Amino acid sequence: MSTPTVEKEPASKVDLAESGDGAGAVQEFDITLKVRRYDPERAEDAWWDEWELTMFGTDRVLDALHRVKWDVDGTLTFRRSCAHGICGSDAMRINGRNRLACKTLLKDLDTSKPIVVEAIKGLPVEKDLIVDMEPFFQSYREIMPFMINNSPAPTAERVQSPEERQRFDDTTKCILCAACTSSCPVFWTDGQYFGPAAIVNAHRFIFDSRDDAGDMRLEILNDKEGVWRCRTTFNCTEACPRGIEVTKAIQEVKTAILTRSL
Amino acid sequence: MTTTNSEAVLPAQGIEAPRSGRIDPKYLRSNPSSGSFEMVAWVFMRVSGAALVVLIFVHLFSNLMVGEGIHQIDFAFVAGKWANPVWQFWDLTMLWLAMLHGTNGMRTIINDYAEKDSTRLWLKSILYLASTVIIILGTLVIFTFEPCLVDDAGNLMDYAPSFCENIVN
Numbered sequence: 001m002s003t004p005t006v007e008k009e010p011a012s013k014v015d016l017a018e019s020g021d022g023a024g025a026v027q028e029f030d031i032t033l034k035v036r037r038y039d040p041e042r043a044e045d046a047w048w049d050e051w052e053l054t055m056f057g058t059d060r061v062l063d064a065l066h067r068v069k070w071d072v073d074g075t076l077t078f079r080r081s082c083a084h085g086i087c088g089s090d091a092m093r094i095n096g097r098n099r100l101a102c103k104t105l106l107k108d109l110d111t112s113k114p115i116v117v118e119a120i121k122g123l124p125v126e127k128d129l130i131v132d133m134e135p136f137f138q139s140y141r142e143i144m145p146f147m148i149n150n151s152p153a154p155t156a157e158r159v160q161s162p163e164e165r166q167r168f169d170d171t172t173k174c175i176l177c178a179a180c181t182s183s184c185p186v187f188w189t190d191g192q193y194f195g196p197a198a199i200v201n202a203h204r205f206i207f208d209s210r211d212d213a214g215d216m217r218l219e220i221l222n223d224k225e226g227v228w229r230c231r232t233t234f235n236c237t238e239a240c241p242r243g244i245e246v247t248k249a250i251q252e253v254k255t256a257i258l259t260r261s262l
Numbered sequence: 263m264t265t266t267n268s269e270a271v272l273p274a275q276g277i278e279a280p281r282s283g284r285i286d287p288k289y290l291r292s293n294p295s296s297g298s299f300e301m302v303a304w305v306f307m308r309v310s311g312a313a314l315v316v317l318i319f320v321h322l323f324s325n326l327m328v329g330e331g332i333h334q335i336d337f338a339f340v341a342g343k344w345a346n347p348v349w350q351f352w353d354l355t356m357l358w359l360a361m362l363h364g365t366n367g368m369r370t371i372i373n374d375y376a377e378k379d380s381t382r383l384w385l386k387s388i389l390y391l392a393s394t395v396i397i398i399l400g401t402l403v404i405f406t407f408e409p410c411l412v413d414d415a416g417n418l419m420d421y422a423p424s425f426c427e428n429i430v431n
């Protein structure tokens with residue numbers, strides 16, 4: 001006969017007050033949200049709008065934008081889809097750095113100054129925070145972002161060892177938000193450079209043991225607007241909301257082109 | 263009996279992709295390059311950079327640290343060095359690598375910062391002209407340097423440095 005054990009409830013990961021407001025009390029603070037607006041139907045030039053908002057400690061920049069759009073000014077325009085850092089729709093320039101609005105907590109920013117939000121740079125602005133992503137996806141399509149395998153399809157899956165999978169694991173994380181490409185000073189100049197995102201996605205297939213078209217992609221990126229225009233400023237690595245080591249991936253593609261040529 | 267109608271098989275044929283033609287022409291990569299010039303230039307920058315570190319520091323050490331140091335540098339010192347083929351070769355390598363390294367660096371800066379094709383063309387033309395003149399002039403000086411010029415009669419020219427009197431007489 002065993003005696004039944006009384007299971008203890010695990011300790012709460014959130015520090016809840018025993019009395020008073022309890023779990024409902026989340027710290028409140030005031031912020032100033034400053035957004036660069038553009039609407040070709042209203043004005044030829046862009047202008048700045050500022051809003052004073054009371055936000056909570058759990059809120060993100062996206063929540064502040066929602067507060068404005070839903071409660072204050074419905075004409076504010078921005079993209080967002082999943083709002084949880086997966087779809088990559090809401091990349092924007094927050095206090096001069098490319099970030100996802102849905103992954104940037106207001107409490108982590110300097111709330112004593114206005115929080116400055118602009119559209120990402122280097123792509124044509126259509127309205128407010130929405131840019132035309134077509135040039136970005138044009139580069140993406142050029143590197144053929146799909147698996148090409150010449151051998152007949154096996155009955156089961158194409159087997160790959162954990163080490164072979166690990167080789168390109170980092171670059172599989174890309175969500176195509178364009179935060180890296182639109183933070184790259186070489187891309188800003190004339191938009192001719194393929195940009196970090198296209199190279200990252202080429203890397204994902206070049207180093208995939210199941211893919212047979214690595215040489216074709218290396219040839220594409222050996223273009224004068226390809227990897228050799230990278231100046232290793234690390235803006236892309238700093239901007240990536242998925243923490244991909246973008247500059248390292250570009251460097252690996254450079255090395256692959258070099259070793260292939262030698 | 264089946265008839266082949268490519269347009270029926272592929273209904274998307276002939277229909278433009280959404281937004282096609284809307285891309286700003288500046289984003290269209292109109293002339294894909296062939297060859298590996300950019301790759302060679304990239305490798306050259308790294309190799310010449312490493313070589314220049316050695317070349318320049320040995321140059322500085324032999325000129326400024328060895329012997330009488332900074333006080334030894336005068337016309338005669340340079341003339342003495344260029345009488346030696348090793349230093350001729352050393353200075354020639356340094357001149358060519360430094361000029362090509364610097365020119366390529368300027369070329370990439372112009373490519374990155376010039377926004378108009380015409381500006382780019384002008385700046386690069388000036389750059390290549392200046393580099394060519396300096397490389398040719400420098401090479402000529404290293405190989406044809408003659409510190410003690412004499413006239414037709416074999417006498418030293420008036421402006422020849424004083425140490426030439428010991429050599430000629």
